[in-house]
Amino acid sequence: MGSDVMTLPPFGQELRKEFCMRKGSMFLNHGSFGMVPRRVKDVQKLYIDKMDDHPDDWFRRTNLGKWKVGRDTIATFVNAEPENVVLVQNATTGINTILKSMNLKEGDGILATDNTYQAIRYTCEHMKASNNGSRYHMMDIKYPIQCVEDVVDQYRQFLSTHPHIRLAVIDHITSPTAVVMPIQKIIQVCRDHNVLCMIDGAHAPGQVPIDITDLNPDFYTGNLHKWAYTPRGCALLYVKKEHQSWVRPLVTSWYYLKEFTMEFFMQGTRDDCAYIAVPDALKFYEDLGGMAAITGYTSSLLDHVTDRMVAEWGTDKLPIPRDMEAPCMKMIRLPKMDQYDVSTAEGYRLMDDLFYEHDIQVQIFCVLDNLYVRLSANVYNYPDEYSLFINLIRDVAQNKRPMCLNRKSEKTTGVSDMPFSDK
Template identity: 80%
Template structure:
């Protein structure tokens, strides 16, 4: 269907109208669930209407061709063979697909890190319960990180000391700390030790360059509904051809034992419209200027905002090298806030108070014994938008005003209805 690049406003405040966000809301957290562009949502609605107009015609005659176009567009976007790429609901689905196909022998291990996204950590732990005698190992990534070689060396030392690890789950960009991992070097290190690599690229497509032929991972999964502008519930899963004989979809359906990619199609009467919008979403991404223009804007914006926060709050950034900072995400340490202890439960309470009291949406994590705010910027964000948040946190830290005015804030028990960030 295509988009009209000529009608796109410039980056910043004017571009907010192009996204489906509530008016007046300060949305500084694109990274968790994304924000669908209106024109892509409209295209999705047109496909849904076409599906509902005549379901038999859609599922028997139209869906497959459009699904293949979506898959092919993703493959081109990440420089992969279309026969090695399928579309799945999200990165968690992609990792579940691989791990639940993996057959481990007694003593075999799966490697994660202390930065692994909790849902993925749970998946690894569940996997070993189905493989008697296998183990889940967690490697601690130490801070400060002086260079990417520090991280690679940590992997080499851990793999050398744990020779029975079969597969490593490796973040491309960590969720809780927004660190760009040196995945190409880590993949090489894993190969040296005969370890399979499952790359969790939940935050990467659209934010970081991905070239499957250059990286050559065993498996790679990444969300398209965050930084690549598709509707939610859309991700890629790359499986190297040599592993396609044993990796299978979570749902067995009509194309069982047929072509690998086709096995992931026709999952019952699933709504594939999010997948089918992929060519339009990636075209919009290019119409906005592509990776160079988008990430230059977001990185410059976050540099400016981060400097203000560090100066006005008297804190600092996560101690990592500049070249390991994500282009669209930053981690800034919050000042001491007397109302909030340092814990995951209190980070969630702070997020809720910011939202309910001030309609500010950010992501807060407990990292290195401090509370950090993870900012996720996209092309609709702009410098002045952050001023209220910066001033509010500064004043609360200096006891000039409480954060909660409209409702009574109480200590949490850790039973928040939403204790996650969707990566």
């Protein structure tokens, strides 16, 4: 990364021009798929062009050196030794890598929670189905949460009564509820019960501090394309040295059993340009002012917005303590709306209606028998666009404004047609 600091517009509406979002779209859901800055996308395009200029030169001579620079930059960002870090497409890939490398025996268990990302829960179910006699345990996170010890005690009690659990998948920040989990304390509880820790940090890099050396997990994976501005398809996977002898990438290729990091690098003709653009993405992150400036802005913005929502909708936030709220993501209960029942499918339908009718993109989850909106803000968001959303939901709840008036008669594929939500 270069040392010169680029001059950028102030946070808010003026900064939208630094990103690639289409004009007129109200994008209140940064966390699901991120938003690539124009200058980072330009760097990615330059590398793609270089790859296409001479593929043999790229794959035989150039790619590895640049991949290592990207990997080393990520390792520094999370304070991990580079030889313990590899690059994968996303956090789901990282968790699949670890779980599918495990040699589970009859009775061995994997632990997740009801707040675990659905694709990871499916992976746990797959492990149970493909390993004769292994078990999948799901622990329900109990709300309201008064303090971090409430969650730590839940893990302690569950592991005490389920002694055959071998690995726990632990969210750093939960996807459907945006809760910052006390992972350092949970890791220690797992150590006390001889349980391996797989930390799912899908939403963590760039949003909360990460110090792998201090945390000392067995495994950690996290996306860079959500909150650290890399192109999509870029995540880290940390594997503690003592486990590298048995962890294998999902794709077996030329470096099988030869060298740990090279096994993950050598994956055929994969496009690694997202990984290679990491130094430029993190330079953009630092040019914005780094974590303190970014999360200071988003926290203040979302505090103001959520207070308005609670007041104008007559609802409340997810019942968790302040120190477990994510700085760039907040959960607010939606008011009752006659047009929408309380279910996951109805939440998807509401998301589609907001998108097709008003070009508003939010994420809605069914939590605690209510529909909640998960707001996920970044430096290009600003108060006025939230006002439009607040007023719209209030009017629909009060039956002052119907939805779906202009929906096309021919169904257009949208979120509700897809078998997944997103992180």
